Structures are given as structure tokens and as C-alpha cells.
Amino acid sequence: MQQGQRIFVLRAVEPLCTCYLKVGTVKIVRCKNVPPDRIETFAVVEGYNIITLTDFLRRVPYGWESYLLETLTSDWLSDQLHDYARQRRITGKSYPASEAVPLVPLAYVRSIRDFYAFEAHVKTARQQRGGSSRIPSEWYELPAFYYSNPSVIFGPDDVIPYPYYTDALDFELEVAAVIGKQGINISVEDAESYIAGYTILNDWTARDVQKKEMAIGLGPAKAKDFATSIGPYIVTRDTLANFRNGKGFDLIMTAKRNGEEISRGNWRDIHWSFSEMIAYASQDVMLNPGDVIGSGTVGSGCILELGPDNVGGWLQPGDVIELEIERMGVLRNTIGEKRDPRAPQ
Incomplete structure (x- = not known):
């Protein structure tokens, strides 16, 4: 990942479905090895501001990855995600993205x-x-x-x-x-x-x-x-x-x-x-x-x-x-x- 990008650490419920989402210029990446727990991560990033998606994803009735992909095809769901991000500007601790190891961006290629x-x-x-x-x-x-x-x-x-x-x-x-x-x-x-x-x-x-x-x-x-x-x-x-x-x-x-x-x-x-x-x-x-x-x-x-x-x-x-x-x-x-x-x- 490029120097200067930052990601947020979130303990994943589904460890295979882990992403980094940069709202605005939207990019998704699965990654691992982020300190301190070296677990996989999922977060929303606005510039250098990090917003966890814990509460946003608690309502998800099925796999995180499928829900995230569907969110990116739906104006309504995307608006919800952006509204959530605006309401929760900065929550949690961030780390340089250079410390993360990027993975295949899809946990499961069908x-x-x-x-x-x-x-x-x-x-x-x-x-x-x-x-x-x-x-x-x-x-x-x-x-x-x-x-x-x-x-x-x-x-x-x-x-x-x-x-x-x-x-x-x-x-x-x-x-x-x-x-x-x-x-x-x-x-x-x-x-x-x-x-x-x-x-x-x-x-x-x-x-x-x-x-x-x-x-x-x-x-x-x-x-x-x-x-x-x-x-x-x-x-x-x-x-x-x-x-x-x-x-x-x-x-x-x-x-x-x-x-x-x-x-x-x-x-x-x-x-x-x-x-x-x-x-x-x-x-x-x-x-x-x-x-x-x-x-x-x-x-x-x-x-x-x-x-x-x-x-x-x-x-x-x-x-x-x-x-x-x-x-x-x-x-x-x-x-x-x-x-x-x-x-x-």
C-alpha cells in the first residue's frame, strides 16, 4: 500500500471477509498483519479519518462480503454507508497502511x-x-x-x-x-x-x-x-x-x-x-x-x-x-x- 494511507483495526466476525474502504475515492482491500493484534481488518476511511463499521454491520443478515459488494451497487445502501461515516467521523485507533499485508480483494471468488x-x-x-x-x-x-x-x-x-x-x-x-x-x-x-x-x-x-x-x-x-x-x-x-x-x-x-x-x-x-x-x-x-x-x-x-x-x-x-x-x-x-x-x- 502507498505510504501515508491509514487503516482502522476491527476484529472481524467473519475473518475471511476483511476489507478497507476509502469513501469518496472508493477502494476496497483485504489485508492482514495490522498491529497490535495482527488480525484482519474492516473499516471506512475518509482521508485520514477512520470510521469503524461495527454497528453498521451488526444488522447484516448474511455474509459481510456479499453485503459489502451489494452496498456498492445500491445508491440507497451506499447513502446509508456514507451517512453512517459522516455521523461517526473518528472512532478507534488507526495505523499506517504500510504495516498491513494486502490480500486478494475478494475472500471468495465464485x-x-x-x-x-x-x-x-x-x-x-x-x-x-x-x-x-x-x-x-x-x-x-x-x-x-x-x-x-x-x-x-x-x-x-x-x-x-x-x-x-x-x-x-x-x-x-x-x-x-x-x-x-x-x-x-x-x-x-x-x-x-x-x-x-x-x-x-x-x-x-x-x-x-x-x-x-x-x-x-x-x-x-x-x-x-x-x-x-x-x-x-x-x-x-x-x-x-x-x-x-x-x-x-x-x-x-x-x-x-x-x-x-x-x-x-x-x-x-x-x-x-x-x-x-x-x-x-x-x-x-x-x-x-x-x-x-x-x-x-x-x-x-x-x-x-x-x-x-x-x-x-x-x-x-x-x-x-x-x-x-x-x-x-x-x-x-x-x-x-x-x-x-x-x-x-
Whole structure:
């Protein structure tokens, strides 16, 4: 977390559902290791003023996290939260956020649908995988997606395990929407109201495995089955409203490898809006709080597109990847050692 930010310590009733909420420019982050008790935390922060949510959450009839996500999609509930914060300006003891360890911003990711929404990525990636750069007409007719693995979610500063079965590990710079309330057969016009907020997503990929799987015509599967990173915050829709541009937002997206910027794109270049993705995903299927909708890779947002020879090759153990989106923070991860589990220990 950035120096100077402060958080409030609150003993959580549900220790897995712990957040930090910055009202106004709203950001949510789960964190741990805050002194003195080193427990997880939940609070409202206005600048440097801290407001506990103990009384606010006593009335909650179900899990804290689901309630919080729903609060961020409801004007009425959000107004209640802001009114409560105004009434309880400063309560409790605060600590520098730098002392906290940020976690995955969602305690429970119900599902991940990762889309393919940036035209530049589709064109270049198809070409780099040995196919034609011509984009199929069907891509312009519907927003395609695949299901990722919600049981292998990593957060800020986590070490990413290097799959033993690949020699071509890659990152993917994406943005994701977090669903905040239930809905089925959601219209494009109503879809945005179902978004609790946005976060950065890294869709780690084994490129050599992906190439083989896609040649079969089914997948990706094991190429993307081992890790997805999200974080560091969930940023609410209202926070980004002034940056709306077309179907996306005029926000720079960058990737750094070991401190050197190697990729730069912009969310505004997205072809399919999140409203269109959500409407498509919800056709005859219920979406629930905690479902994650990934955008797919921004143009030039991966080594596959940039060309391994141009950026120092595929990822190696010890590499540090930092994905940043303006107004949304930095998602940083380190690549772990490559170990063959079949080898004698």
C-alpha cells in the first residue's frame, strides 16, 4: 500500500471477509498483519479519518462480503454507508497502511469468466500463435469467454508457482469487473448497475501449452489452469466515472518486468464493454456477488504480442511483474522457482 494511507483495526466476525474502504475515492482491500493484534481488518476511511463499521454491520443478515459488494451497487445502501461515516467521523485507533499485508480483494471468488474484448490483442495473438491475423466475423457478433480456475487465485505480492510443464510462461494485463448482486438475463442497459467495482487481473499463461490446446480446437485449459492474480483493490464505478471514454475508460494500462516498462495500452480501446459482457454471460444463467468478469488482454499486454526476443524472453524464476492501471493501483507478483513434482525430493 502507498505510504501515508491509514487503516482502522476491527476484529472481524467473519475473518475471511476483511476489507478497507476509502469513501469518496472508493477502494476496497483485504489485508492482514495490522498491529497490535495482527488480525484482519474492516473499516471506512475518509482521508485520514477512520470510521469503524461495527454497528453498521451488526444488522447484516448474511455474509459481510456479499453485503459489502451489494452496498456498492445500491445508491440507497451506499447513502446509508456514507451517512453512517459522516455521523461517526473518528472512532478507534488507526495505523499506517504500510504495516498491513494486502490480500486478494475478494475472500471468495465464485467464478471467473475471462473474455477476449480487445481487438488489437485478438489480431496480434492469433498471428503470433501461427495462425492468420484475420479476426473471425463471429468475434464481432458475440463477446466470447472461457472459464478460468477460481481455486488458484493470487493477490498482491504473492509468489506465482512456475508450472513444470511449460517453458513459455507469460503474463496478461487485464481489467476485471466484480459482480455485486444477483441477476439473470440482464440487459446491456442495466448491466453496469450489477458491477460492484473493478480490479486489475493477471491471466498467467503457458504459451507453448496454449498453442497445442488451441490447435485441437478446445481450450485454453491447462495453459491457464494454474494461476490468476487480482488486486490490489476493488475500485467502485463512481470513482472512475469521470474517465469514461466510449465503451471503456481513458485509463493507461502498463506492465513492468523487473522495474522496466515493457507494455502500455489504454482501457478505452476495448471493443466489448463490460455491460455487453455481463449481458451475454447472464443469458439464462444467474450471476452472483463475487463473480469476476475479465476483459481479456489489452493490446500489447503480454509477451506473446510483444515478442519474446524483444523483452528478454519468456518469464523466468525471480522475475517481478507489475501491472498498473491508472486510479486502480499496482498488482505486483514474483515468479517462483520451477520444480518438477515428479523428480526425487
